[in-house]
């Protein structure tokens with residue numbers, strides 16, 4: 698993905714998110730220079746990998762296969778062993794109309810996926826085999842706002858604004874906006890995107906960036922390279 702496109706998507710995404718009355722935290726608006734200057738105080742941002750995460754899953758077709766994410770808060774996965782501490786995370790996301798997030802599951806993370814406004818959020822769901830792979834026959838059962846929903850394998854769950862679904866570890870899911878772009882909330886177990894995403898097809902988790910202009914804001918996947926030293 699070109700950096701200029703990432704910059705554009707940041708501006709468009711910020712305006713879309715604000716149009717629903719949700720505002721991202723102050724560090725969303727730091728420039729790369731500000732980030733460098735505040736690095737010593739920003740360990741919570743760097744360690745938690747908080748911030749902008751705009752991905753085309755490495756395929757270079759953002760409009761068809763992609764997702765806008767901003768990690769607002771995230772705990773420390775090491776705390777899971779003791780079962781105490783900041784064991785939760787929150788993301789705000791945008792699933793554009795007909796823009797697919799590819800089929801995946803998580804090994805550790807349980808996540809509530811919430812339609813916070815806009816179009817319909819459609820999820821395609823499968824249960825997992827005992828070995829973790831997609832079960833193409835078994836029914837898939839998920840809680841949705843306190844009500845159990847049972848769907849056939851590959852069934853579509855349509856969430857209207859205000860509705861949500863709880864995806865426990867193992868549940869395979871793909872999703873996209875239907876009718877219009879959707880503001881999507883995620884409330885989850887503490888999150889490690891480097892290790893906890895299993896995709897059905899070989900895709901990347903982060904975009905490869907072609908630097909054709911300066912970044913307006915850094916992506917989480919930029920931190921290591923841009924803030925080194």
Ligand SMILES: [Fe+2]
Nearest residue numbers: 801803808870
């Ligand atoms: Fe997921």
